Amino acid sequence: xxxxxxxxxxxxxxxxxxxxxxxxxxxxxxxxxxxxxxxxxxxxxxxxxxxxxxxxxxxxxxxxxxxxxxxxxxxxxxxxxxxxxxxxxxxxxxxxxxxxxxxxxxxxxxxxxxxxxxxxxxxxxxxxxxxxxxxxxxxxxxxxxxxxxxxxxxxxxxxxxxxxxxxxxxxxxxxxxxxxxxxxxxxxxxxxxxxxxxxxxxxxxxxxxxxxxxxxxxxxxxxxxxxxxxxxxxxxxxxxxxxxxxxxxxxxxxxxxxxxxxxxxxxxxxxxxxxxxxxxxxx
Ligand code: AMP
Ligand code: MN
Ligand code: MN
Ligand code: MN
Numbered sequence: 001x002x003x004x005x006x007x008x009x010x011x012x013x014x015x016x017x018x019x020x021x022x023x024x025x026x027x028x029x030x031x032x033x034x035x036x037x038x039x040x041x042x043x044x045x046x047x048x049x050x051x052x053x054x055x056x057x058x059x060x061x062x063x064x065x066x067x068x069x070x071x072x073x074x075x076x077x078x079x080x081x082x083x084x085x086x087x088x089x090x091x092x093x094x095x096x097x098x099x100x101x102x103x104x105x106x107x108x109x110x111x112x113x114x115x116x117x118x119x120x121x122x123x124x125x126x127x128x129x130x131x132x133x134x135x136x137x138x139x140x141x142x143x144x145x146x147x148x149x150x151x152x153x154x155x156x157x158x159x160x161x162x163x164x165x166x167x168x169x170x171x172x173x174x175x176x177x178x179x180x181x182x183x184x185x186x187x188x189x190x191x192x193x194x195x196x197x198x199x200x201x202x203x204x205x206x207x208x209x210x211x212x213x214x215x216x217x218x219x220x221x222x223x224x225x226x227x228x229x230x231x232x233x234x235x236x237x238x239x240x241x242x243x244x245x246x247x248x249x250x251x252x253x254x255x256x257x258x259x260x261x262x263x264x265x266x267x268x269x270x271x272x273x274x275x276x277x278x279x280x281x282x283x
Pocket of ligand 3: 070081196197
């Protein structure tokens with residue numbers, strides 16, 4: 001018998017075909033179970049449409065399931081991702097908020113395709129749409145897959161550096177949700193707000209401090225300290241920040257698919273001892 005929630009193999013960050021993952025919600029849950037995950041959250045970008053199928057699969061397999069979402073936010077002119085865990089996906093406030101965040105994606109995709117065409121990559125809109133499982137959620141990842149398919153790069157990670165990040169031909173600046181709005185939607189849906197992969201943002205130390213302060217003031221609860229994008233050093237550093245700000249710690253692979261991810265489902269470092277695991281709320 002397990003006594004401590006810390007001992008669970010919790011993977012609280014993963015994507016399905018409802019956003020930019022390559023497995024559908026049921027297949028993703030099956031893989032999580034097969035990989036030894038004991039508490040699993042589906043956290044599609046700006047979408048909750050996969051949760052019902054994922055929950056049904058988890059129930060069938062006896063895998064403890066947490067309904068999640070990863071909200072795209074603009075903070076200090078940077079894109080920041082806020083996870084909401086344990087949300088009630090029928091919440092009107094959450095659904096309306098997410099619908100607004102998704103609304104600009106198709107036009108942005110058109111502009112990305114125009115930029116890529118100028119750089120010699122034609123047909124990128126249709127090409128990206130072919131990979132999108134949800135037409136409300138066309139993402140840079142879908143463009144990256146098309147660019148790899150065309151042979152302009154050998155893997156998606158290379159595509160981002162060359163084509164899809166700031167200053168590159170397929171990059172289109174976009175205004176996502178406000179930080180306070182995202183936290184409010186998650187909270188209204190009974191969920192727990194968490195800053196995803198804090199080590200990925202190119203924020204100055206002052207901006208990072210402002211992010212943590214504003215997030216806490218708005219009702220934010222945790223930092224995702226253990227994630228595939230973090231080095232051991234970053235896990236250590238963000239654990240210190242979490243303790244300093246009174247946040248709990250989360251853990252997630254940010255899995256997108258068998259061939260595309262830094263880490264397999266459930267295969268991430270542990271949240272260090274001394275930091276309260278956010279999933280004590282779900283077990
Ligand atoms: P979007 O919401 O359309 O801007 O797409 C963001 C998604 O692109 C992220 O959730 C990642 O899945 C992916 N992504 C962003 N930056 C990179 C990168 N440097 N390498 C690989 N994937 C990335
Ligand atoms: Mn993604
Ligand atoms: Mn993210
Ligand atoms: Mn993610």
